[in-house]
Amino acid sequence: MDEPIETPPTATPPQGEAKPPPKKPTKKPPKSDPAPAPDYVLSSSPHIRKAISIRRIMGEVLLALLPATAFGLYLFGPHALWVLSLCVAGSVATEVVCQRWAGTRVTISDGSAALTGLLLGMTLPPQAPWWICLIGAVVAIGLGKHVFGGLGYNPYNPALLGRVVLLISFPAQMTAYYSPGWWGVDAVTSATPLGLLQEARIRSMGLGEATQLSMSDAFFGFMPGSIGETSTLALLAGGLFLLWRRHITWDIPVAMLGTVAAGSALFWWIDPSRYMPPQFHLMTGGLMLAAFFMATDMVTSPLTTRGKLIFGFGCGLLTVIIRLWGGYAEAVSFAILLMNSAVPIIDKYTPPRLYGTGKPPAQGPKS
Amino acid sequence: MALTSLIQRFRSFVGGIHPPYHKDLTDHQTIRQLPLPERVILPLSQHIGTPATACVKVGDTVLTGQMIGAADGPVSAPVHATISGTVTAIGMYPHPSGREVQSVVIESDGADEWVALPKRDGIGGVDNDTLRGWIADAGVVGLGGATFPTRVKMSPPETAQLDTLVINGAECEPYLTADHRLMVEEAGRIAEGGALIARILGVGRVIVGIEDNKADATVCMEKALTRLDPVRSGRLDVTVAVVPTKYPQGGEKQLIAVLTGREIPSGGLPMDVGVVVHNVGTAAAVSDAVLLGRPLVERVVTVTGEGLAAPGNARVRLGTPARALIEAFGGGEQVGKVVFGGPMMGVAQFHMEVPVIKGTSGILVLPPEAVTLEDIRPCIRCSACIEVCPIGLLPNMISVCAEQLAFAESEQYHPFDCIECGCCSYVCPSYRPLVQMIRYAKTEVRSLKQKAPH
Numbered sequence: 001m002d003e004p005i006e007t008p009p010t011a012t013p014p015q016g017e018a019k020p021p022p023k024k025p026t027k028k029p030p031k032s033d034p035a036p037a038p039d040y041v042l043s044s045s046p047h048i049r050k051a052i053s054i055r056r057i058m059g060e061v062l063l064a065l066l067p068a069t070a071f072g073l074y075l076f077g078p079h080a081l082w083v084l085s086l087c088v089a090g091s092v093a094t095e096v097v098c099q100r101w102a103g104t105r106v107t108i109s110d111g112s113a114a115l116t117g118l119l120l121g122m123t124l125p126p127q128a129p130w131w132i133c134l135i136g137a138v139v140a141i142g143l144g145k146h147v148f149g150g151l152g153y154n155p156y157n158p159a160l161l162g163r164v165v166l167l168i169s170f171p172a173q174m175t176a177y178y179s180p181g182w183w184g185v186d187a188v189t190s191a192t193p194l195g196l197l198q199e200a201r202i203r204s205m206g207l208g209e210a211t212q213l214s215m216s217d218a219f220f221g222f223m224p225g226s227i228g229e230t231s232t233l234a235l236l237a238g239g240l241f242l243l244w245r246r247h248i249t250w251d252i253p254v255a256m257l258g259t260v261a262a263g264s265a266l267f268w269w270i271d272p273s274r275y276m277p278p279q280f281h282l283m284t285g286g287l288m289l290a291a292f293f294m295a296t297d298m299v300t301s302p303l304t305t306r307g308k309l310i311f312g313f314g315c316g317l318l319t320v321i322i323r324l325w326g327g328y329a330e331a332v333s334f335a336i337l338l339m340n341s342a343v344p345i346i347d348k349y350t351p352p353r354l355y356g357t358g359k360p361p362a363q364g365p366k367s
Numbered sequence: 368m369a370l371t372s373l374i375q376r377f378r379s380f381v382g383g384i385h386p387p388y389h390k391d392l393t394d395h396q397t398i399r400q401l402p403l404p405e406r407v408i409l410p411l412s413q414h415i416g417t418p419a420t421a422c423v424k425v426g427d428t429v430l431t432g433q434m435i436g437a438a439d440g441p442v443s444a445p446v447h448a449t450i451s452g453t454v455t456a457i458g459m460y461p462h463p464s465g466r467e468v469q470s471v472v473i474e475s476d477g478a479d480e481w482v483a484l485p486k487r488d489g490i491g492g493v494d495n496d497t498l499r500g501w502i503a504d505a506g507v508v509g510l511g512g513a514t515f516p517t518r519v520k521m522s523p524p525e526t527a528q529l530d531t532l533v534i535n536g537a538e539c540e541p542y543l544t545a546d547h548r549l550m551v552e553e554a555g556r557i558a559e560g561g562a563l564i565a566r567i568l569g570v571g572r573v574i575v576g577i578e579d580n581k582a583d584a585t586v587c588m589e590k591a592l593t594r595l596d597p598v599r600s601g602r603l604d605v606t607v608a609v610v611p612t613k614y615p616q617g618g619e620k621q622l623i624a625v626l627t628g629r630e631i632p633s634g635g636l637p638m639d640v641g642v643v644v645h646n647v648g649t650a651a652a653v654s655d656a657v658l659l660g661r662p663l664v665e666r667v668v669t670v671t672g673e674g675l676a677a678p679g680n681a682r683v684r685l686g687t688p689a690r691a692l693i694e695a696f697g698g699g700e701q702v703g704k705v706v707f708g709g710p711m712m713g714v715a716q717f718h719m720e721v722p723v724i725k726g727t728s729g730i731l732v733l734p735p736e737a738v739t740l741e742d743i744r745p746c747i748r749c750s751a752c753i754e755v756c757p758i759g760l761l762p763n764m765i766s767v768c769a770e771q772l773a774f775a776e777s778e779q780y781h782p783f784d785c786i787e788c789g790c791c792s793y794v795c796p797s798y799r800p801l802v803q804m805i806r807y808a809k810t811e812v813r814s815l816k817q818k819a820p821h
Binding site: 040041042043044045046047048049050052053054056057107110149150151152153298299300301303304351352353354355356357360361365 | 635711748750751758787
């Protein structure tokens with residue numbers, strides 16, 4: 001046969017030439033007129049849609065953060081509420097300003113700016129001053145999101161970008177942690193477990209006071225730290241909810257947490273007098289918050305399962321390296337931002353398996 | 368001779384979606400016989416390929432089954448009068464594809480007087496070329512919607528090594544139950560047609576693929592196949608394959624992969640992996656064409672949707688305007704959208720006078736409240752489209768390229784492998800019209816290639 005035979009698979013008559021997509025579906029008048037002009041909607045297939053939207057996804061992620069947020073407020077008191085509120089309000093306000101300025105539609109109702117604000121607040125110390133919160137919000141939304149074109153175009157996780165800019169610019173305020181307690185005025189300065197470990201290492205004092213942390217306190221979250229990062233239990237609950245709702249997939253958290261566990265276990269096994277066991281690393285610092293809520297950020301993580309596994313592995317590996325030998329006590333923010341830079345190249349080399357190429361999956365009758 | 372069960376269960380394919388099916392609106396309704404239409408509009412292009420050439424004039428009287436358009440060239444199909452009456456016009460009329468197409472209009476004389484059908488006494492001594500000719504003369508094309516002339520699919524090149532005929536009864540499109548009802552009510556015609564096609568192709572294996580939401584159809588098909596002579600004598604190996612209900616299970620590429628474990632190479636055809644696929648309706652039409660000498664003048668159509676008071680299935684003369692059907696099934700007042708085909712791949716219509724053609728499997732009437740037009744948001748890289756793509760494409764990347772008019776770049780994401788099933792658009796939380804953008808990219812890449820110097 002001379003011509004290739006086209007056999008589209010199912011029920012559609014030959015489609016006309018495609019209309020340019022950005023054009024919204026239009027109502028067209030009929031060309032000839034055996035009938036009065038109808039008023040039907042014309043649009044390209046498919047004609048049904050799943051009940052899902054950006055707003056719904058963001059709403060459910062906010063819901064998943066509720067246990068950790070509530071626990072942070074319980075642990076650190078009203079000032080923590082003040083910090084979170086400032087971050088959320090600052091982020092939403094920054095988004096309004098950016099979008100007004102750019103002359104685009106204001107899309108704060110989709111909840112993405114509020115989510116960025118909440119995540120930023122959860123990574124700040126409970127006694128953070130008001131200006132830290134606002135600078136963080138402006139940097140996260142302005143520099144982290146809108147300079148790149150807004151939602152969907154940002155290469156870096158905005159909340160983490162905001163946090164890291166703050167950490168580098170204002171190290172004193174960003175590393176001033178307090179013992180859990182309700183009333184900020186009386187709060188006692190206290191380093192985080194990772195801070196203690198870092199200090200001991202720099203002074204060549206072995207593991208120092210970090211060994212005194214009770215693992216059950218760490219699991220429930222009764223320890224100094226950022227507002228939303230201390231409770232492994234609350235974060236796991238939120239993460240499992242997201243997995244169940246399928247807003248995140250298992251690959252990034254499993255690869256990231258698994259790599260941190262394996263890497264820290266290896267060095268703990270080599271020299272337990274210099275390195276802490278893996279359960280300590282899993283439950284301290286921002287790892288749980290990051291593994292379920294930040295590394296999994298759709299916009300800034302790879303597209304396919306293979307890519308996500310590589311990304312999670314990279315995040316975990318960098319976390320271990322920075323925590324064990326780096327100059328900062330906390331590592332996950334840097335680890336994730338560095339891996340965010342690698343996402344385009346990971347995507348390039350991890351496309352999904354194209355039908356008709358390579359080895360097909362097992363098919364055939366069930367026995 | 369006693370046979371063991373022909374029914375086997377099969378695994379599913381990668382990707383796909385589970386939309387709300389709404390098949391219960393019509394799947395228990397027997398196929399209705401409607402009063403004859405007063406007027407039919409018969410486009411001369413009801414198939415893929417060269418349009419037929421009109422062979423009647425305005426004013427001619429025609430009988431039902433009389434050829435009014437002759438096939439033009441090897442990839443074409445004739446068109447027959449579907450009622451008896453007078454040709455009142457030949458000209459450009461709206462076609463379900465959205466274009467206007469050369470069509471023949473016939474006003475009914477109310478008599479439905481048929482042409483004399485040829486007498487057929489068995490096909491034992493008839494050679495395959497003659498059978499192919501009978502099928503072509505009857506105007507049979509793929510009734511699953513692709514409308515490819517069936518004769519061409521029955522004439523594989525000498526080099527093709529075919530071993531399997533797949534009869535597609537998956538009917539994975541939501542709402543549609545025309546194939547389902549046909550399998551339940553007229554399984555015998557499908558089975559006969561399947562055996563005929565297998566004989567012409569010279570294949571020894573036939574697999575009928577049916578989704579597991581049509582248990583009654585499975586039983587009926589098994590019964591009908593068991594009665595076939597070649598099956599009783601063991602010359603034909605037949606399986607009724609129960610496949611998981613998942614859209615787009617009825618896609619040729621998916622069904623073949625599920626039933627045979629083979630994948631059609633990119634840009635290839637089912638015959639490249641030894642398989643030919645025909646829809647159940649096509650098999651029934653082949654049986655009529657060969658055993659009864661009856662041309663294709665009617666088909667089963669599901670008329671359905673929440674915009675109708677009494678949805679159902681009907682045997683419809685081709686050329687019947689949509690309006691007549693919609694009114695017969697209790698609709699017409701509250702109409703948001705009229706779709707020819709199913710909700711996933713069907714084409715929205717701007718005109719109630721658009722006629723049913725050979726590829727029309729259903730007419731879906733959605734009420735205004737079911738028609739939503741959402742604002743298109745940027746891609747948030749959630750990868751939902753990638754998870755559901757049954758081909759393994761990156762629909763989001765093709766759409767982003769198309770949006771930026773970067774068509775040459777879009778090609779690295781394999782837009783031409785897209786089967787346009789619509790799963791990606793269905794799941795997109797940003798309401799991006801992904802399939803539409805992929806079609807756009809395909810069109811533009813094709814025209815870029817035509818312009819490029821060779």
